[in-house]
Amino acid sequence: MNELKTISKTESKHSGMRWCLVHIGNDITYGLAFVAGELLRMKHKIMWIDGDEDIKELNKKIKDYNPHYVCFGPLSTEFSRSLELVKEFKKVLPSIKSVFGGKHVLAIPDEIKKNNDIDYLVWGPVYEAIDKIIESPSKTFIKGAPTYPCDMQPALKEYFEQVPRMGSRERKYIMSHFGCVYNCSFCCTSVTRKSYGAKAYKEYWLARRPVENMIEEAKLFLKYPTKEVSFEDDDVLYGTHEGADGTEWLSEFTKAWKKEINIPMYANVTPQTVVKATDEALATLAELADTITMGVQTTGGDSSRLFNRHFQDEKQVIEAVKIMTGYGVKVKLEVIIGLPNIDGLCPDPVTDAIKTVQMCQRISREAPPDMTWTSCFPLMLYPGTSLWEKAKKAGIPLSEACEFEWHSGEGSVKFDPLTMKRIKNMTKMATMFIKYDMSERWMRALLDIELTDTSSRQLGECQYLESLKFRLGDKIEEEFDDILKGIHFKY
Numbered sequence: 001m002n003e004l005k006t007i008s009k010t011e012s013k014h015s016g017m018r019w020c021l022v023h024i025g026n027d028i029t030y031g032l033a034f035v036a037g038e039l040l041r042m043k044h045k046i047m048w049i050d051g052d053e054d055i056k057e058l059n060k061k062i063k064d065y066n067p068h069y070v071c072f073g074p075l076s077t078e079f080s081r082s083l084e085l086v087k088e089f090k091k092v093l094p095s096i097k098s099v100f101g102g103k104h105v106l107a108i109p110d111e112i113k114k115n116n117d118i119d120y121l122v123w124g125p126v127y128e129a130i131d132k133i134i135e136s137p138s139k140t141f142i143k144g145a146p147t148y149p150c151d152m153q154p155a156l157k158e159y160f161e162q163v164p165r166m167g168s169r170e171r172k173y174i175m176s177h178f179g180c181v182y183n184c185s186f187c188c189t190s191v192t193r194k195s196y197g198a199k200a201y202k203e204y205w206l207a208r209r210p211v212e213n214m215i216e217e218a219k220l221f222l223k224y225p226t227k228e229v230s231f232e233d234d235d236v237l238y239g240t241h242e243g244a245d246g247t248e249w250l251s252e253f254t255k256a257w258k259k260e261i262n263i264p265m266y267a268n269v270t271p272q273t274v275v276k277a278t279d280e281a282l283a284t285l286a287e288l289a290d291t292i293t294m295g296v297q298t299t300g301g302d303s304s305r306l307f308n309r310h311f312q313d314e315k316q317v318i319e320a321v322k323i324m325t326g327y328g329v330k331v332k333l334e335v336i337i338g339l340p341n342i343d344g345l346c347p348d349p350v351t352d353a354i355k356t357v358q359m360c361q362r363i364s365r366e367a368p369p370d371m372t373w374t375s376c377f378p379l380m381l382y383p384g385t386s387l388w389e390k391a392k393k394a395g396i397p398l399s400e401a402c403e404f405e406w407h408s409g410e411g412s413v414k415f416d417p418l419t420m421k422r423i424k425n426m427t428k429m430a431t432m433f434i435k436y437d438m439s440e441r442w443m444r445a446l447l448d449i450e451l452t453d454t455s456s457r458q459l460g461e462c463q464y465l466e467s468l469k470f471r472l473g474d475k476i477e478e479e480f481d482d483i484l485k486g487i488h489f490k491y
Contacts, residue, residue: 014134015043020067022085023163024051024078026487028173030232031102032073033154035126040155042130048162051085052488058085059092066093069133073102076382076402086117099133101126101144103188106195107384109141124195127151146196146204149177153213156220165486170227170479172263174218176253179205180234182270184297185308185387186336186379189234206238208246211253218261227472231267231289238273240281247281254288266291266332266471271312271320286327291471293332294320299359302345303352306387307336314359318366325371330470333360333372337430338379338411338423340396349415350422354443357426360434373470375463376430378411378423380404388412407460408490422447428459431466457491464489 019039023029039046047065049058062070070089074082086098101122105112109121120136122129125144132142160167179201180189193201221229239246257265267289274282274294285292298304299314317333324331337353339346346352353376360374380402381388391398397414404410409424425447433443451459461484468476468483476483 013131016045017069017134018045018047018065018067020062020065020070021046021048021159022051022070022072022082023048023159023166024072024074024081024085026489028166028169029073029159030154030173030175032071033156033159034152035071035073035101036159037153037155038126038130040158044130046155046158048159050163050165051081055085055088059088062089062096063092067096069097069099071099071101074100074104075102076104076107077380077405079104080400080403083115083117090117097133097138103191104383107188107191107382111383113139113141124192146200148204149207149209150213152209154217156217160220160224167224169486170225170483172218172221172224172226172229173232174214174229175232176208176214176236176249177206177233177238181206181238182234182311183308185306185390186297186381186385188382188385190386191384208249211249211256214253215256215260218257218263221263222261226263227476228264228266229261231265234268234295235270235273236267236289236292237269237277237281237285240273240278241276242278247278247284250281250288251284254284257288264472265289266293268293268295269320269324270295271317274320274323275316282323282327286324286329289329291330291332292324293334294324295334296360296363297334297336298339298356300352300355303339303356306339306342306345308386314362318363321363321367321372325367330370331367331372332467332470333363333374335360335374335376335430336379337376337426338413338415340379340381340391340394340413342390342394342396349413350419350426350447353423353426353430354440357430357433357443358440360430361437364434365437373467374431374434375467376427377406378404378409378427379413380406381412405490407464409456409460421450424456425449425451428456428463431463435466453491457489460489460491 021032021036036046049061072082089096097119098117099120099122100118105121106123109123112118113121119138120133121141123143125147127147128145129142183190265288269292271294296317297307297309299312299317304310321331335356337356339349339352341347364372381391381398382402398412399414402412409427429446465480
């Protein structure tokens with residue numbers, strides 16, 4: 001394998017500053033964990049808090065710790081909560097300085113800079129940004145430096161200790177690289193690529209971390225009740241076609257993982273890389289992961305053009321599913337519904353959603369029984385993405401700041417009330433429609449029923465449980481109530 005270049009890390013001109021890092025949401029705040037690692041390397045002090053706790057308790061923690069800086073790395077769906085928290089923190093500790101980073105900041109920095117409660121914006125990676133924050137006046141916009149993955153390591157120990165519901169989550173995350181080769185219109189990847197250039201993006205974001213670094217990180221998982229690990233690369237088979245060196249890396253990682261960690265794993269792939277991957281890479285992936293998630297999103301001609309996923313069609317997806325299930329790997333399909341009508345490409349979002357579900361039914365019929373599963377998500381239009389920009393230009397009504405989340409069933413596009421209800425119901429029931437191969441007549445009838453808050457929650461929980469059972473087996477049902485205690489779903 002080609003060895004990655006390394007860069008010399010400069011020592012901090014400052015040390016001993018107190019930094020508070022804020023976790024928000026149900027998933028591990030992986031990006032901030034790398035921020036924590038860099039802060040500790042530079043000999044600063046850190047404290048994590050769970051931003052979903054009661055504000056009075058959080059204010060007490062902030063006052064007692066008296067941090068110089070409080071750090072947020074919110075997703076678009078978490079941005080509103082981040083603003084609520086920093087406003088409250090400044091009331092109890094007026095001297096505190098807020099630092100915001102992450103993809104949302106990268107997407108719309110000028111808009112965010114107008115907010116008086118945000119003191120520093122970090123655009124891109126945290127590396128070479130810490131001293132600049134300390135030395136710069138408030139309202140400064142700081143661009144981080146790209147860093148080779150071999151020089152990056154998250155600090156998870158403090159995170160799991162201080163945000164115990166994340167430490168106790170049955171699922172942990174790990175990543176080997178931080179970019180994606182595709183340019184889907186609904187994804188923020190393109191924003192990063194534009195900001196730093198295609199050459200830098202390939203050299204830094206698509207380069208893989210050393211295997212030993214990832215294994216050292218994963219050893220911490222063994223100390224917590226971890227049942228599965230999500231390999232969060234957008235496509236773990238990237239670079240495993242003929243003549244590429246990704247196969248060698250994957251083989252090295254798999255051997256080390258099975259020997260030293262051996263926690264069940266699932267990974268992300270795309271149909272395109274599956275059909276192009278070498279037999280060796282596919283066999284290695286089958287040894288590493290019992291289940292893979294295949295981001296299909298759509299295969300319809302018009303919706304594919306809207307998503308800029310013209311590289312994929314239904315025939316290719318079926319071929320990819322057959323290949324993976326042939327290796328004994330279960331396939332979870334992910335699709336997106338609730339598309340806006342831009343340029344006449346999706347005039348009826350409900351019919352489009354039904355066609356997407358019918359596509360998944362056809363794909364499932366081609367696979368062995370119980371080897372496929374489908375999750376259906378409403379479209380989330382993240383600020384700064386090309387589809388978000390197109391929607392705004394076309395006058396499509398959108399929810400403010402992408403405030404909804406997937407489990408609510410409500411996406412970013414504001415349709416008329418009847419369409420909104422049908423799209424929400426489809427996200428709640430699509431898994432069932434596909435599993436039981438329901439006809440269009442049955443689907444349309446069920447899409448028109450009125451869901452209570454209770455039934456919406458129950459359907460969401462059933463969907464989550466069945467997804468866990470698909471990956472981990474029936475025994476997980478016995479522990480499901482305990483799993484739910486650490487999750488704050490919006491339904």
